[in-house]
Structure formats: structure tokens, C-alpha cells
Amino acid sequence: MVQQPLAYLDPQFLESEEGRPVRILAEYLDPLKRFKDQKIQDTVVFFGSARVDSRERAERALQTLRARGVHDADAHYDSEMKKSRKAVEWARYYEDARELARLLSAWTLTLQSENHRFVVTSGGGPGIMEAANRGAREGGGKTIGLNIRLPFEQGANPYITDGLHFEFHYFFMRKFWFAYMAKALVVFPGGFGTLDEMFEILTLVQTDKLSKKIGVVLYGSEYWKQVLDLKPMGEWGAIAEKDLELLHYADTPADAFEHLRDHLIANHLEPATEQEAATPGIAKTRG
Numbered sequence: 001m002v003q004q005p006l007a008y009l010d011p012q013f014l015e016s017e018e019g020r021p022v023r024i025l026a027e028y029l030d031p032l033k034r035f036k037d038q039k040i041q042d043t044v045v046f047f048g049s050a051r052v053d054s055r056e057r058a059e060r061a062l063q064t065l066r067a068r069g070v071h072d073a074d075a076h077y078d079s080e081m082k083k084s085r086k087a088v089e090w091a092r093y094y095e096d097a098r099e100l101a102r103l104l105s106a107w108t109l110t111l112q113s114e115n116h117r118f119v120v121t122s123g124g125g126p127g128i129m130e131a132a133n134r135g136a137r138e139g140g141g142k143t144i145g146l147n148i149r150l151p152f153e154q155g156a157n158p159y160i161t162d163g164l165h166f167e168f169h170y171f172f173m174r175k176f177w178f179a180y181m182a183k184a185l186v187v188f189p190g191g192f193g194t195l196d197e198m199f200e201i202l203t204l205v206q207t208d209k210l211s212k213k214i215g216v217v218l219y220g221s222e223y224w225k226q227v228l229d230l231k232p233m234g235e236w237g238a239i240a241e242k243d244l245e246l247l248h249y250a251d252t253p254a255d256a257f258e259h260l261r262d263h264l265i266a267n268h269l270e271p272a273t274e275q276e277a278a279t280p281g282i283a284k285t286r287g
Contacts, residue, residue, distance in 0.1 A: 027173040031166055035181070038163060041115035042268065043144060043181045044104060044260065046097060047197050048128025048188030048219075054098075055091040062088055093188050093220060097128050098135035099253040100186065100219075105139030107261060111269070116142050118183060118264055123147065123174075124156045124165060128188045133159035146174050175200055183268045184215040184260050189223040206243055215263035217256050221249040 013019050053061075062084040068077075101120045108118050120136035122129035124145025136143035137159045145160035148168050156165050168174040179201050187198045204210050218224045234241045250256035 043121040046132035049190035050127035058091040097131035101135030102139035105136040105141030130157035
């Protein structure tokens with residue numbers, strides 16, 4: 001008689017519809033264990049476009065396009081040149097995210113704590129996510145990547161700390177881990193995904209579902225003030241006027257770092273309780 005596998009070791013069961021609750025629970029318990037093992041107490045999350053490239057790669061692509069020697073009357077070439085020039089301009093956000101993450105990580109190393117505080121965390125992919133993980137590594141700190149497994153997306157970037165690269169199947173579990181340990185949020189220019197992630201956390205803060213004060217920095221006022229005008233929401237009464245105070249605009253890594261540092265010192269560097277100190281990676285939440 002063939003011995004039947006234990007249910008929790010049976011791939012066919014685990015990948016079935018009935019096994020979904022087990023898969024969801026695994027995406028909670030595995031990060032929880034690894035954060036404890038690596039003594040990660042809390043995070044600063046970077047959001048932003050996956051389509052932003054480094055200045056070096058963007059300039060190299062522009063030079064390659066110019067070297068093709070295609071006649072200027074070629075409409076396709078003109079369109080490609082316009083996109084490539086814009087990519088070079090867009091690259092400043094990559095470099096700024098990299099520098100901000102470096103400044104933040106270097107500062108956290110000066111804190112007196114047995115645990116790793118305010119660890120730079122991203123979605124784990126390219127663009128702003130790569131820049132944040134890269135800068136954090138250059139600053140000497142640990143850095144986390146919460147990647148989502150999608151068939152049409154690139155894999156994780158190479159700058160995530162060993163053991164802190166996570167692959168999620170469920171978007172909602174990935175979002176949970178973005179919010180659960182975050183003490184601050186830095187939002188660089190991005191698209192629908194960036195806005196979705198930002199507004200989800202803003203809603204949790206606004207509705208008092210988080211028992212911690214999260215600082216939110218919108219980086220790149222030129223971009224955000226064109227894309228996102230929230231003042232009418234306050235004027236119409238859709239949100240309270242004070243809700244607009246949740247957002248701080250910054251245009252240089254130095255300004256963003258100063259604001260983040262002041263927020264983190266004022267709100268999150270009080271002595272931890274005995275229970276918090278004994279369980280790194282556990283954040284306070286309501287409900």
C-alpha cells in the first residue's frame with residue numbers, strides 16, 4: 001500500500017482551492033518568523049514607479065539611440081528620442097531615492113538598539129524599488145523586498161538583504177506587510193500601483209486603524225502637485241482639513257531625510273516596552 005502524504009506536505013492539496021487558507025497563513029507566518037530571526041523591529045517603506053531607471057542606464061540608452069544614426073525625419077525615431085530624453089530626466093528620482101535610502105540607513109546604524117530600526121523596505125522590483133534597496137545597502141543597513149509574483153513582471157532586484165527577499169502570491173498579504181511594521185512612508189512619482197498603495201495606508205491612518213503615527217513624504221512636488229490636488233476634498237468636506245497635514249512634500253534627499261528623522265525621533269524612539277523588545281518584528285495594530 002502506498003503511504004499517503006501528510007496533508008501539510010501534499011503539494012496537490014496545498015495548491016488546491018481548499019488549501020488557500022493555508023497558503024494565506026503561510027504568507028503571514030513566514031515573514032513573521034524571518035523578521036524575528038533577523039531582529040527587524042520596524043520599517044520605512046518606499047513606493048514609486050518601476051519604470052524609472054538609473055541615470056547611468058538612462059544616459060547609456062540615449063547614447064545608443066543617438067548612435068543608431070537614424071534620420072531625424074523618422075517619426076518612430078523622434079518618438080523614441082523623446083521617450084529616451086524623458087527617461088534621463090526621470091532618472092533623477094532613482095538617484096534621489098537611492099541617496100535618501102542611503103542617508104536613512106546610515107543614520108539608523110547610529111541608534112542604540114538591539115533590533116534593526118526603520119529598515120528601508122520596497123516592493124522588491126526595479127525602478128524606485130531597486131533604488132531604495134540599493135541605497136540602503138550602500139548605507140550599510142539591512143533592506144527588505146516584498147516582491148509580488150506576476151507573470152509579466154521582472155524579478156526581484158539584486159540589492160535586497162539575504163533572507164529578507166519575500167515572494168508573495170496575494171496582493172493583500174503583501175500590502176499587510178507594507179503597513180504592519182511601517183513607521184514612515186516615502187512616495188516617489190509613480191502610477192496606479194503607487195497611488196493604490198499610498199491611499200490604502202492613508203486610509204488606515206485616517207480611520208485610526210493603526211495605533212502608530214506614520215509620517216508620509218510625497219517626493220517630487222512638481223510631479224505630485226500636477227497629479228494629485230487633494231485640497232478640494234477638504235473644501236468639499238470629503239476629508240477633514242487636518243487630514244491634509246498627513247502629507248509632507250520634499251524635493252531633495254536632504255529635506256526628506258531631515259523630515260523623516262525628526263518624525264521618527266519624535267514619535268518612535270521612546271523606550272520600547274518589555275514585550276516589544278522581546279518580540280522584534282511585531283507592530284502595534286488596532287483590532
